[in-house]
Every structure is written in C-alpha cells, then in structure tokens.
Amino acid sequence: MNAPILQSYLAGHWFGTEPAQPLLDAASGAVIAHTHAGQGDFEAALHHARSSGVRGLLELDFQQRAALLKSLARYLSEHKERLYEWSLYTGATRNDGWIDIEGGIGTLFAYAGMGSQELPAGNVVHEGPVVQLGKQGHFAGSHILVPREGVAVHIDAFNFPVWGLLEKFAPSFLAGMPCIAKPATATSYLTWALVRLMLDSGLLPEGCLQLVVGSTGDLLDRLQGQDAVTFTGSAATAARLRGNPRLLERGVPFNAEADSLNSAILGPDVEQGDAEFELFAREVVREMRVKAGQKCTAIRRILVPRRHLQALAASLGAKLGALRIGDPRLPEVQMGPLASKEQQRDVGEALARLRACCDTVFDGSAQASWAGVGAEQGAFFAPTLLACERPAEMAAVHEVEVFGPVSTLMPYDELDEALALAARGQGSLVATLATRDPQTAATAVRRAAVHHGRILVLDEEAAKESTGHGSPLPSLKHGGPGRAGGGEELGGMRAVAHYLQRSAVQGSPTMLAAVLGEYVRGARRIETEVHPFRRHFEELRVGESLLTHRRTVTEADIVNFGCLSGDHFYMHFDDIAARQSPFGQRIAHGYFVLSAAAGLFVSPAPGPVLANYGLDTLRFIKPVRIGDTIQARLTCKRKTDRRKTDAQGRGQGVVAWDVEVRNQEDELVASYDILTLVAKREQGVS
Structure with a gap:
C-alpha cells in the first residue's frame, strides 16, 4: 500500500503536504499512513465555521437537517466497504468494525428519525408548557431552545474512529451547530477516510464539518462562549482539557465521556x-x-x-x-x-x-x-x-x-x-x-x-x-458521574439540547405565539368562515380557529355511549352512588365528551385532512352533567412540514390542533391537542 499523507480539512481546504508521524498497521507494524507536518490556521477555521458554517446550517430548519442526516447515512451505507478496509489496520475484526461503522451509520439514521418525529419545521424548539404569569391571562412565559451560533469541537478517542465522530456529529448537526473534529492520532486514518466520504457526498453545507489531523495547537484557546467542546478519552486528559483557562473564562460548555472501571x-x-x-x-x-x-x-x-x-x-x-x-x-x-x-x-x-x-x-x-x-x-x-x-x-x-x-x-x-x-x-x-x-x-x-x-x-x-x-444506544444517555466525566452523550433529544441555548421568554400570549411559532391560548386568533379542515397544509395558518355549534348532553347520550362502549361505571349509571360522590349526580363519560367534541368540529366530507393519529395533553377539567351544553373551539396550533409524500406522491404535513371544550358557563371541561396528517395541494391545482 502507498501510505498517504493524512491532510486536515480547515476553512474549506485540505491542508498538509509534508509527512510527519508514521501510522502503523496494528497487526503487522507496516506503515500505512502519515500525519502531516505543520499546523493549520485555527483562527481561520473558527471564522469559517462561525460564518459560512452557521449560515449554511441555519438556512435549513430542524426537519431539513434531519432529512440530510438520513441521506448522509444512506450514502455512507453505500460506501461503507471503504471504511471497513481502513478499519482492519486498527486491529478490528469485521465484527469489531461492524460495531464502529454500522453503529455510527445507525446513529445517523436514529437521529434523523428522532429529529423528523420530535422537532419542529423551524429553528425554535418550544420547551413548554406556557405558564400564566398574570391573573387575567395577559402576561405569560415559557422556554425556548435555539441553535448556539458557535462551533462544536469534538475530540475523540482512538478506539471508535467512525462511531466516535458520528455519535457527536449527528446531534450537533441536527441542532444547527458546525463542528471541528479531532480524532486520536493513532487511528486518525479511519476518521480521515470517513470525513472524505462525508464531504464527497455533497450533502453537507459548507463549513459545517472540518477535520484536524494531529495537534489541536491553540484551538481551544480561541473558543468563545457560544462554542462547545466534547471529549472522549481518559479521565486524566478530560480533567486537563476541562481546566483550560479559556474554557473556564468564557463559560464554554464541556462534555466529557471518560474511561471508567x-x-x-x-x-x-x-x-x-x-x-x-x-x-x-x-x-x-x-x-x-x-x-x-x-x-x-x-x-x-x-x-x-x-x-x-x-x-x-x-x-x-x-x-x-x-x-x-x-x-x-x-x-x-x-x-x-x-x-x-x-x-x-x-x-x-x-x-x-x-x-x-x-x-x-x-x-x-x-x-x-x-x-x-x-x-x-x-x-x-x-x-x-x-x-x-x-x-x-x-x-x-x-x-x-x-x-x-x-x-x-x-x-x-x-x-x-x-x-x-x-x-x-x-x-x-x-x-x-x-x-x-x-x-x-x-x-x-x-x-x-x-x-x-x-x-x-x-x-x-x-x-x-x-x-x-x-x-x-442513540436513544439512551451515554456518560456517567465522577471518574466517568460527569457528562451525557446520546440520549435522544437530550444530546441535541446540549448544543442549543435555553432561554425564558415572557410577554403577551400573542407575542409568545409569534416567537414560538405555535398558537398559545389567549393569543389573537384568526376567525374564518372556511372550516380549517377544508384547507390544504400550505394554506392553513397557525391561529386559524373555528368555534363550533353547541350540543346539550342528555341521559340518552350517556346510556347509549355506555352500551356502545361497554363502560357502565357507576358514576354514569348508578344514581344513588353518584349522589353520594363528590359530583353529587351522574356525569357523562369523559370519552363521550371527547367523541361529542369531535362530532362538533369534524368536517365530514372528503378533504385535505387525511388521518387523525394521536392525542396529546388530554385532560378532563370539570365534569359534564346531564343537561349541560358543550361547545368546542378548534385552533391550528402548530404545523410541521416533514417533507414526506404518500404512495401516490402527494405531499403532506402534520398539524397539531388545540381543542378547548367548554360548558354553558364558559368553563373549560376538556383540553387536548389532536394530531392530523394534512395533504398539500397538488401541483398545478388552484
């Protein structure tokens, strides 16, 4: 084998043409690569990441970045044999390489799926709930997570040159944070091969991924408060890096995953x-x-x-x-x-x-x-x-x-x-x-x-x-207390949140709704004569609302629902026991109220709403008694364009609807979100 010089990729260019340290095949001792001589311009690399990298990533939203992760995982899967060839030099058997290579690619797939399922079509994550701060509902607050406009420096150990980078890259990329990867020198040839594949894919925005082969020099000394550092390796090295004066002075987040007993x-x-x-x-x-x-x-x-x-x-x-x-x-x-x-x-x-x-x-x-x-x-x-x-x-x-x-x-x-x-x-x-x-x-x-x-x-x-x-596993945290570094990696959305900044936001419900990108109760609504279920995904506006007609609950409703569902709980059918209860009389089934509300707001004719696939945050607030009159309000709360199509090629998105069910006294009796799949308008149709 002709031993290549492993170049660094910094500020959009490959750097390093002169050989330095020889790297050996772990099994035979043969030279299989060299690190490069000289040190790159880390100030230029950081500027490139903070400008081009941040700009390119934030031109995309969470959903788009999740889709890119999935495409990247597919690309690496198609070219993984090149990684297996390099992996043999590390001393890894095929099964060992499978853990490193397939595990890393699988982590990309996992974060792509989690991002698609759990993150919004924007760059603001609402970390609810909304908290009412004023007695009359004019002042409220909540928390948001937004991308940090800095650089993630990922420092990896020698034992997993592929998975070690990808398990850090996936959540930071999804969070919209460019990274500079520093693999351990001994097996850096495998990470170098991986990064070349990732860049060759053409899928990554400029500046979102850079590679350091060899020493990091003064890289950590140039970091700012918006940046972050992750480290995998020995406890002693973790302690030394964590104590870097610049990191302490600027409050740079440092996550360590250290070897442990x-x-x-x-x-x-x-x-x-x-x-x-x-x-x-x-x-x-x-x-x-x-x-x-x-x-x-x-x-x-x-x-x-x-x-x-x-x-x-x-x-x-x-x-x-x-x-x-x-x-x-x-x-x-x-x-x-x-x-x-x-x-x-x-x-x-x-x-x-x-x-x-x-x-x-x-x-x-x-x-x-x-x-x-x-x-x-x-x-x-x-x-x-x-x-x-x-x-x-x-x-x-x-x-x-x-x-x-x-x-x-x-x-x-x-x-x-x-x-x-x-x-x-x-x-x-x-x-x-x-x-x-x-x-x-x-x-x-x-x-x-x-x-x-x-x-x-x-x-x-x-x-x-x-x-x-x-x-x-990507869905469970990886890290540990004390000697293990006190950090957390992976853990699903917990790892993504590590690269996001949490901020509390206070204001009127209308202003909060604008910031959060979703309807907040008490905010201005968009009253419409067109039923929201008649609108296609791209036509529907957050805050668009429908106040339904009313329905009076009768004893026949309760009896019929009990016979249909088989739910003959005493509170619905035993008049004496119900009088002795805190409610003082028979009450309607909670799920009848839910069903009756659906009957009030559903538009029955075929239309853009394709399916109802879930309920969130369901609460029954007050009992509904015989003779009570209920009315529902349906409001478009949140839209998520997951950029998916059905088997016929029709686009669709996910809409969360806020539902309030109130009685004749305008008291809230039931509250929940429903999730629906809503079709996009077919191209060429107006």
Missing part, C-alpha cells in the same frame, strides 16, 4: 446451571474480546458471590482459551491486536500494577500464537483474567484501569458488599447486574444508579434481544 455483578440469587450464570460469563468474555478490550464501557471488575468464584473463573478461562487471536483479516480470527504499540506498552504497565495485588487466573500469553504473517511485529496482547481475594482492602483494583483485554474477579458475600465495591470505582459509564429476582434488581438499581450512567439488568428474557453491556 465498569463493573458486572453476578446476583446473589443466581446459581450454577441457571441461564443467567452462562449469560453472565459470555458477556464478560465478549467485553474482553471485542476491540481487544479497548472500550470505555468494557467490564474491568467482575463481582461474583464467593461460592461461585472458582466455577466462574473456570468458565471464563475456558472461553478465553478458545479464542483465536491474530490478524483481523483472517476469517477465523475472533480478536485482533491493540490499536498501537504505544497502547500495548500502556496495557502492559497497567497490568503489572494490578498483578502486584492480584492472582493470575488465566494468562493467555502462556498459550499465545498469533495467527497471520508478520504478527510478531503487531500490537497483540493476550487476554488476562485476574482475581483479587480481598477487594475491599486493595485500592489499586478500583483505581487502575487496564485499557485492554484484562479483567479482575472479585468475590463478595452479600449484595450490599457488591454494591459498595462497584461504587469504589468512583463513577462509571455502565454496570451490569445478572439476576433472576425482580426484587434484587429493584434494590440494586436504585442504589447503583447514583454511581453509574447506565445499568443493564441481564436475565434470560432480556438476553433474547439485549444489545449487551458495552453498547451505547
């Missing part, structure tokens, strides 16, 4: 022969094998009831001994090398510190023979299983992390002891509890949650679909 606890109720015993052993071995244990979520401490220590050690040793280790290009290989010779040295030094207070239960190096030509030059490290008989007395096992295929067994006598030992890690990203007993799970999770960012409760049922201990 994650635990797995075999519950006290599990016995040998139980499915959970075998599942637990497999999970531990998988976390030692995948990426050769180079995962921030990998299991470092294995807490096991003392009576099962020997049996579990034997099971783990047998499974580890059966692993085929070598060049990841070989189909029979299950575990490849570490990412670099430097990593190999670090793992060896850390392991030596643990061996000073632990016994060696399984030493893979005693039977090591790496598969593949030239493997002796690679960064291989044999899986090693240790045991610490007195974990409460040995501080090192709770402080020293070996970032490789090494884990330590620790016996315990009571569940309280196991939870205390897990907490000795001073905060971690994830813990696993294998148990058959729901009460054990309830007790342990409540107490362990304060120390762990995520907890997997593993039993035979969950194992049928579980993604495993070490797999962060």
Whole structure:
C-alpha cells in the first residue's frame, strides 16, 4: 500500500503536504499512513465555521437537517466497504468494525428519525408548557431552545474512529451547530477516510464539518462562549482539557465521556446451571474480546458471590482459551491486536500494577500464537483474567484501569458488599447486574444508579434481544458521574439540547405565539368562515380557529355511549352512588365528551385532512352533567412540514390542533391537542 499523507480539512481546504508521524498497521507494524507536518490556521477555521458554517446550517430548519442526516447515512451505507478496509489496520475484526461503522451509520439514521418525529419545521424548539404569569391571562412565559451560533469541537478517542465522530456529529448537526473534529492520532486514518466520504457526498453545507489531523495547537484557546467542546478519552486528559483557562473564562460548555472501571455483578440469587450464570460469563468474555478490550464501557471488575468464584473463573478461562487471536483479516480470527504499540506498552504497565495485588487466573500469553504473517511485529496482547481475594482492602483494583483485554474477579458475600465495591470505582459509564429476582434488581438499581450512567439488568428474557453491556444506544444517555466525566452523550433529544441555548421568554400570549411559532391560548386568533379542515397544509395558518355549534348532553347520550362502549361505571349509571360522590349526580363519560367534541368540529366530507393519529395533553377539567351544553373551539396550533409524500406522491404535513371544550358557563371541561396528517395541494391545482 502507498501510505498517504493524512491532510486536515480547515476553512474549506485540505491542508498538509509534508509527512510527519508514521501510522502503523496494528497487526503487522507496516506503515500505512502519515500525519502531516505543520499546523493549520485555527483562527481561520473558527471564522469559517462561525460564518459560512452557521449560515449554511441555519438556512435549513430542524426537519431539513434531519432529512440530510438520513441521506448522509444512506450514502455512507453505500460506501461503507471503504471504511471497513481502513478499519482492519486498527486491529478490528469485521465484527469489531461492524460495531464502529454500522453503529455510527445507525446513529445517523436514529437521529434523523428522532429529529423528523420530535422537532419542529423551524429553528425554535418550544420547551413548554406556557405558564400564566398574570391573573387575567395577559402576561405569560415559557422556554425556548435555539441553535448556539458557535462551533462544536469534538475530540475523540482512538478506539471508535467512525462511531466516535458520528455519535457527536449527528446531534450537533441536527441542532444547527458546525463542528471541528479531532480524532486520536493513532487511528486518525479511519476518521480521515470517513470525513472524505462525508464531504464527497455533497450533502453537507459548507463549513459545517472540518477535520484536524494531529495537534489541536491553540484551538481551544480561541473558543468563545457560544462554542462547545466534547471529549472522549481518559479521565486524566478530560480533567486537563476541562481546566483550560479559556474554557473556564468564557463559560464554554464541556462534555466529557471518560474511561471508567465498569463493573458486572453476578446476583446473589443466581446459581450454577441457571441461564443467567452462562449469560453472565459470555458477556464478560465478549467485553474482553471485542476491540481487544479497548472500550470505555468494557467490564474491568467482575463481582461474583464467593461460592461461585472458582466455577466462574473456570468458565471464563475456558472461553478465553478458545479464542483465536491474530490478524483481523483472517476469517477465523475472533480478536485482533491493540490499536498501537504505544497502547500495548500502556496495557502492559497497567497490568503489572494490578498483578502486584492480584492472582493470575488465566494468562493467555502462556498459550499465545498469533495467527497471520508478520504478527510478531503487531500490537497483540493476550487476554488476562485476574482475581483479587480481598477487594475491599486493595485500592489499586478500583483505581487502575487496564485499557485492554484484562479483567479482575472479585468475590463478595452479600449484595450490599457488591454494591459498595462497584461504587469504589468512583463513577462509571455502565454496570451490569445478572439476576433472576425482580426484587434484587429493584434494590440494586436504585442504589447503583447514583454511581453509574447506565445499568443493564441481564436475565434470560432480556438476553433474547439485549444489545449487551458495552453498547451505547442513540436513544439512551451515554456518560456517567465522577471518574466517568460527569457528562451525557446520546440520549435522544437530550444530546441535541446540549448544543442549543435555553432561554425564558415572557410577554403577551400573542407575542409568545409569534416567537414560538405555535398558537398559545389567549393569543389573537384568526376567525374564518372556511372550516380549517377544508384547507390544504400550505394554506392553513397557525391561529386559524373555528368555534363550533353547541350540543346539550342528555341521559340518552350517556346510556347509549355506555352500551356502545361497554363502560357502565357507576358514576354514569348508578344514581344513588353518584349522589353520594363528590359530583353529587351522574356525569357523562369523559370519552363521550371527547367523541361529542369531535362530532362538533369534524368536517365530514372528503378533504385535505387525511388521518387523525394521536392525542396529546388530554385532560378532563370539570365534569359534564346531564343537561349541560358543550361547545368546542378548534385552533391550528402548530404545523410541521416533514417533507414526506404518500404512495401516490402527494405531499403532506402534520398539524397539531388545540381543542378547548367548554360548558354553558364558559368553563373549560376538556383540553387536548389532536394530531392530523394534512395533504398539500397538488401541483398545478388552484
């Protein structure tokens, strides 16, 4: 292979033509790329992002950016084999690469879907509810989230060069924030290949993605209060970066996801022969094998009831001994090398510190023979299983992390002891509890949650679909307290909100409605003679409102609805019991009121409204009695153009309608939003 020079992409140009540091194939030690000499102009890069990048992203809205993420994910899926080719040099097997590459692309798809479903067709997110601040309803307030007009600097670790960038890029892009990505140098060639693909797609607005290969120089020293920094890596490096004077002075948000001493606890109720015993052993071995244990979520401490220590050690040793280790290009290989010779040295030094207070239960190096030509030059490290008989007395096992295929067994006598030992890690990203007993799970999770960012409760049922201990998911937060960095990544819209600025807005309902882009009760309405259900999506205006005719509720209504629905609750049919209740008399079914209101405001003839697919915020405020007269008001609250079409190619959007149902005293008896799919006018039709 002709080793390329990995250039940085800054201020719209590729930079760096002279070779600097050689980067090696983890399996053979061959040179496969070079970083570039010299340092780019970071002031120019930041200006480019804050001007062209911000402008290009904010010319789009949340829905459009979500659609671009989906298109980008599809493009990367079509060209992913180029990434797999580079991934082999990191020491990753095909399965390891799948987690990194498919996991990263899947994260793009996930955020595209979440953005399409949950975000508005604009650049203001209403984080409700609206709060009435004045007694007469003329003054109100709420919260909004808006894009920060700055730059997100994403600093990633070496172990997941694709997923590490994409899981940060997806929410920041969706939030409308350009980013500068800084991958770890050792495996930067894979991130470089990824960024080249992303830029070659032609889908990304200019300035929204830049790449730094090598040192960040004075980049962090140039950041402003609108910028943000995310970091994945060691706890020590996270602490150093977090303390940057510029970040502290300007209040730059800093999110860290740091390596931690994650635990797995075999519950006290599990016995040998139980499915959970075998599942637990497999999970531990998988976390030692995948990426050769180079995962921030990998299991470092294995807490096991003392009576099962020997049996579990034997099971783990047998499974580890059966692993085929070598060049990841070989189909029979299950575990490849570490990412670099430097990593190999670090793992060896850390392991030596643990061996000073632990016994060696399984030493893979005693039977090591790496598969593949030239493997002796690679960064291989044999899986090693240790045991610490007195974990409460040995501080090192709770402080020293070996970032490789090494884990330590620790016996315990009571569940309280196991939870205390897990907490000795001073905060971690994830813990696993294998148990058959729901009460054990309830007790342990409540107490362990304060120390762990995520907890997997593993039993035979969950194992049928579980993604495993070490797999962060886009919809759930990834991060942890204390040593784990105190940050949160992923977590669905929580991650997007990290790149948005929250602001409280106060004013009249009319002004709030204009700011929020949605109708607020008390705001000026647009009264219309045309039924809102007769308007196509693009014709409908937020605030357009219909006041319906009235309907008096009769005893026959209640009886007929009860017979139709099968709901014969005493409050609707037992006159004596109803008189003895706080209501003093029989009342109508809440769902009858809902149905009657629909009958009042629905336009029955075929029209642009295609389907009603949900209710939000439904509340029954006051009872409706026999003889009460109800009236409904239907108001267009919010429009979301998701830019989708049906099977016939007709465009459609989502409309949320505010519904108020009031009685003859003008008292609110029911309140809710309905969601409808509304067709757009066909092109050429007027």
